[in-house]
Amino acid sequence: MAEAIDPIKWFRRASPYIYLHRQKTFVLCVDQAAMRSPNFDNVLRDVTLLHALGVRIVLVHDLEASELAEEQIGHPPPIASEGQLSELMAKIGGATHQVIASLSANAHHASPFYSDLVACTGNFIRAQPLGVMGGQDQGFRGKPRKVNKSAIAALLDDDMLVVIPPVGYALTGETFILNCHSLAGEVAKALQADKLIYFLPSHGLVDDAGHRISERSTTQLEGDNDALASGIKQGIKSALTGQSNRCHLVSYAHDGALLEELFTMTGSGTIVTPGPAVIRSATAEDVEAMLKLIRPLEQSGALIERSRDDLDQNLADYLVVDLEGQLIGCGALHEFGDTAEIASLATDPNHRDQDYGERLLSSLLHRAMQRGVKAVFVLTTQTEHWFLERGFMRAEKDHLPAPKLAKYNSQRNSKVLIRPL
Numbered sequence: 001m002a003e004a005i006d007p008i009k010w011f012r013r014a015s016p017y018i019y020l021h022r023q024k025t026f027v028l029c030v031d032q033a034a035m036r037s038p039n040f041d042n043v044l045r046d047v048t049l050l051h052a053l054g055v056r057i058v059l060v061h062d063l064e065a066s067e068l069a070e071e072q073i074g075h076p077p078p079i080a081s082e083g084q085l086s087e088l089m090a091k092i093g094g095a096t097h098q099v100i101a102s103l104s105a106n107a108h109h110a111s112p113f114y115s116d117l118v119a120c121t122g123n124f125i126r127a128q129p130l131g132v133m134g135g136q137d138q139g140f141r142g143k144p145r146k147v148n149k150s151a152i153a154a155l156l157d158d159d160m161l162v163v164i165p166p167v168g169y170a171l172t173g174e175t176f177i178l179n180c181h182s183l184a185g186e187v188a189k190a191l192q193a194d195k196l197i198y199f200l201p202s203h204g205l206v207d208d209a210g211h212r213i214s215e216r217s218t219t220q221l222e223g224d225n226d227a228l229a230s231g232i233k234q235g236i237k238s239a240l241t242g243q244s245n246r247c248h249l250v251s252y253a254h255d256g257a258l259l260e261e262l263f264t265m266t267g268s269g270t271i272v273t274p275g276p277a278v279i280r281s282a283t284a285e286d287v288e289a290m291l292k293l294i295r296p297l298e299q300s301g302a303l304i305e306r307s308r309d310d311l312d313q314n315l316a317d318y319l320v321v322d323l324e325g326q327l328i329g330c331g332a333l334h335e336f337g338d339t340a341e342i343a344s345l346a347t348d349p350n351h352r353d354q355d356y357g358e359r360l361l362s363s364l365l366h367r368a369m370q371r372g373v374k375a376v377f378v379l380t381t382q383t384e385h386w387f388l389e390r391g392f393m394r395a396e397k398d399h400l401p402a403p404k405l406a407k408y409n410s411q412r413n414s415k416v417l418i419r420p421l
């Protein structure tokens, strides 16, 4: 995390996110792989920090860390006997207490003034049996039927951190073991949580070249075979069909990944956004629609004029927002050595205020970081505050790279804003 070099700057840049996340409800899901990680204690430490910053936290955990072999995690065997069930319940109880103990210790270590964090658990989940699947009775494996959202909300209102084990209770008196991934999605949906966060071994999803994918839409995710456990896909679907705005896939293995994801604009993992809009590189087929989008903004003076030739020649610099084949946004990253310009950032007026501008900017910043760019700048006439609110700072035009300064149009008098990466 480059920003850690200057903690004061980092703290100032993080402050909008502290404000943004305060009093928001986040559901976090730690599965066996995450609980087994040597970094798990750091993850829990960051969870207590989030709680201290006023985030309402629900932590859904898995069975005891060593319970299932890797290949069984997606396809756990049926739980046939009451004896097996009691054994598992004892282990889950142990895991819950271990999580609560770690949260308590971390709260105290974070600050001696903050040792009163109360983490609590309860019978929040009503469950039903999975039943017979593929001809095999799944026994005491179940699925959530109802989440007692008012009980959880009351505890969150009381500043408690709610820990939910993968267990549900049926009205018949039976107990069922649940898949923690899909349970977390159901909890997020019931609570209308602002975020649902899953932990993966990598920094979110990665492409074929091994690069992090910073954003994925639910539609794209559907086509990502084998990229994620089916329970996670199911959980994301549940959460996003509820009121949740965002699902995040964050590394459990890298110290600080959760904080970097939540408190920096470029994040550290993958954000899964609802709906079919996709941010992708521009192609020659997009040029006509891009011109249609930016021409009126050039005429109003918001954007500097660019010819079709200029677009064609620099097409590789552009990203577009594609909403089911309709182009509703675009933006470019033009590189000048180790700095780069964010340019032609525009969204369709009929689709404004839906975060597309922010998502485009964040993708352009992510691209800049991947290419080793140290700072980005923007020249703007009418959007100064939009960029200032997103971590840019005012600068003199002399800070522009020489070829850009040579072309600076004094009559246009654009403001120069810079954002170190």
Ligand SMILES: CC(C)(COP(=O)(O)OP(=O)(O)OC[C@H]1O[C@@H](n2cnc3c(N)ncnc32)[C@H](O)[C@@H]1OP(=O)(O)O)[C@@H](O)C(=O)NCCC(=O)NCCS
Pocket (backbone or CB within 6 Å): 297, 302, 303, 342, 343, 344, 345, 346, 347, 348, 351, 352, 353, 354, 355, 356, 357, 358, 359, 378, 379, 380, 381, 382, 383, 384, 385, 386
């Ligand atoms: C700037 C722009 C890209 C934002 O697009 P968007 O899709 O609406 O962006 P978001 O949804 O992420 O952001 C919306 C927020 O920005 C605010 N906003 C929009 N335009 C703004 C401006 N000119 N100045 C300050 N804030 C602005 C909205 O009020 C909204 O605020 P809220 O979240 O508090 O309600 C879009 O307004 C646009 O295309 N502007 C014209 C082109 C331009 O000036 N580009 C920049 C030069 S490179």
